[in-house]
Amino acid sequence: MGWNSWNEYKCDINETVFLRTGSLIVSLGLKDLGYNYVNIDDCWSNKDLQRDNVTGRISPDYKKFPQGIKHTADEIHELGLKLGIYSDAGNLTCGGYAGSLGNERIDAKTFADWGIDYLKYDNCNVPAPWHDRYRWWPENWQGGPLNENQTAGGQGESAPVPAPPDYDWTTSKSFDRYRIMRDSLLATNRTIEYSQCAWGHAHIDEWGNTTGHSWRIWGDIYPIWLSHQGGSWGIMPILNHASFFYNSSDFWGHADWDMLEVGNGNLTIEENRSHFAMWAALKSPLIIGTQLDGIKPEILEILSNKDLIAFNQDPIHGAPAKPYKWGVNHDFTWNQSHPAEYWSGESSNGTHVFALNTLETAQSKRIEFAEVPGLDAETEYTVFDMWTGEEHGSFKKRYEAIVKRHDTVAIRLVKSDGMTSTFLFKEL
Numbered sequence: 001m002g003w004n005s006w007n008e009y010k011c012d013i014n015e016t017v018f019l020r021t022g023s024l025i026v027s028l029g030l031k032d033l034g035y036n037y038v039n040i041d042d043c044w045s046n047k048d049l050q051r052d053n054v055t056g057r058i059s060p061d062y063k064k065f066p067q068g069i070k071h072t073a074d075e076i077h078e079l080g081l082k083l084g085i086y087s088d089a090g091n092l093t094c095g096g097y098a099g100s101l102g103n104e105r106i107d108a109k110t111f112a113d114w115g116i117d118y119l120k121y122d123n124c125n126v127p128a129p130w131h132d133r134y135r136w137w138p139e140n141w142q143g144g145p146l147n148e149n150q151t152a153g154g155q156g157e158s159a160p161v162p163a164p165p166d167y168d169w170t171t172s173k174s175f176d177r178y179r180i181m182r183d184s185l186l187a188t189n190r191t192i193e194y195s196q197c198a199w200g201h202a203h204i205d206e207w208g209n210t211t212g213h214s215w216r217i218w219g220d221i222y223p224i225w226l227s228h229q230g231g232s233w234g235i236m237p238i239l240n241h242a243s244f245f246y247n248s249s250d251f252w253g254h255a256d257w258d259m260l261e262v263g264n265g266n267l268t269i270e271e272n273r274s275h276f277a278m279w280a281a282l283k284s285p286l287i288i289g290t291q292l293d294g295i296k297p298e299i300l301e302i303l304s305n306k307d308l309i310a311f312n313q314d315p316i317h318g319a320p321a322k323p324y325k326w327g328v329n330h331d332f333t334w335n336q337s338h339p340a341e342y343w344s345g346e347s348s349n350g351t352h353v354f355a356l357n358t359l360e361t362a363q364s365k366r367i368e369f370a371e372v373p374g375l376d377a378e379t380e381y382t383v384f385d386m387w388t389g390e391e392h393g394s395f396k397k398r399y400e401a402i403v404k405r406h407d408t409v410a411i412r413l414v415k416s417d418g419m420t421s422t423f424l425f426k427e428l
Helices: 015-027 068-078 104-114 173-186 201-211 235-242 269-281 297-303 306-312
Strands: 002-004 037-039 082-088 118-122 193-196 214-216 254-256 322-325 342-347 350-356 363-368 380-385 391-396 398-403 408-415
Touching: 002 082, 015 037, 015 068, 037 118, 068 082, 068 104, 082 104, 104 173, 118 173, 173 193, 173 201, 193 201, 201 214, 235 269, 269 297, 269 306, 269 342, 269 350, 269 408, 306 342, 306 408, 350 363, 350 398, 363 408, 391 398, 398 408
Parallel strands: 002 037, 037 082, 082 118, 118 193, 193 214, 214 254
Antiparallel strands: 322 342, 342 350, 350 408, 363 398, 380 391, 380 408
16 A cells, blocks of 8 residues: 555656655555555656666666655655655666666665665566567457457567467566566565566466566556546456456455556546445555645545455455456456446455446446355345445345445445344435
C-alpha cells in the first residue's frame, strides 16, 4: 500500500512533491491505514548524463532532487514511511532515461545505498537480443486457449510464433531479465520490495512469485470505465482479464492490476467505489495515483475504507476474491464491457461478497447464498455493509439490493446468533 507519482504527475516531479505527499499521507490518516510507500516513478534521473563516467551509477537529476535521492529517502524515513524508486528491464526507461538492463548489480547496490525500500521495474526499450522467442501479451488474448497468440505487433517484432502448449515460460528471456534483478536485489542484503512491471508478458502470472513480490498482469491503467486510451486501459477491460487470471495471488506474492486511478479523470463516484472495491477484492497492491494535496473528501473516504483495506490485507487468508457468477453474461464469458459481476472471498472476519453493476441503469443485485462458496441456503447470516460498517440485519437464502449504475455492493456475512430479525431484501 502506498502512493505513486506517475498517474498524476508523469515527469513533472521534484523532491518537494514526494516530501509534501509523505506529510499528507501522515496527516490525512492514510499511514495509519497501511499506506506506507511513497514511490518515485520515471524521470527522476539525469536524462543527458545517464550514468556517472567513473562509478557507472545512474545520476539523479539534481534540478529535481538538489541533495540527491538519499536525502529524499532520509526525509521520508523520518516520517515513518518508505521510499520507492523506478527503473526498467531495458536499455532505457519508458521515458527515455537510463534503464538497468546489463547494470543490475550496480543499480541494485546504488538503490540500497540510497535507502530505497521499493523498486518498480518496468518493461520498455528491450533490445532485440532480449526479445522472447514466443510471445504472450495479455491484451491480445480474447478468450480461448491460453497459449494462443492472436494479434501481431509491438517492439518491432513480426507476427508472433505460437508457444507450444506445454512451453515453460521460465525459459523465456523475460524471465531472465526479471530474475537477474531479483538476484541483484538479494545480493544487497537490504529488504527492497520488488514490483515487476512486466505488463503480464511471458505469462509472468506463472512465475512472478519466484522472482519478485508483485507482478503487473496487464497493461497500463487509465481513468476511464470502458475501452482504452492509446495503450492504456479502462477499469472494465482490466477486470475482465482478472475474471480469468486471479489465482496467482496469495501470501508473499500478488498480481498487480496497476495503480489506483481513484480520484482521477472523469470517473463517477460510483465508478471510483467499484474500482477501489474490486482492486481490494483482488488483493492487488493498493497504490494511490491521485494528488493528495486538495483531495476531495469523498475520494479520501473511498481510499480510507477500513473494511475493504482489511480484506485486502487480511493476515489469515491470502487468496483474493474469486468470481462465482458472471451475471450479465453466461459464466466464463470474455467481455471487456461486462466482466464477472459476482465475486466472493474469505477473511478472518467472515465471507465477503462483491456484486458489481456493469449496466447503465440501477439494478437489483440478488446474492443467492447457495451460489456463494462456503455459504448455504439453510443458514441465517448477519450482513454487514463494507462501505459503511453498518449491520443490515439477518438474512436467509439470499440478500438483494438496488445498486446504482457502475456501483458495487460489498458485504460481509457471518452466521447469525438468532437474536436479530430476518430480512430478504435491503435497499441501499
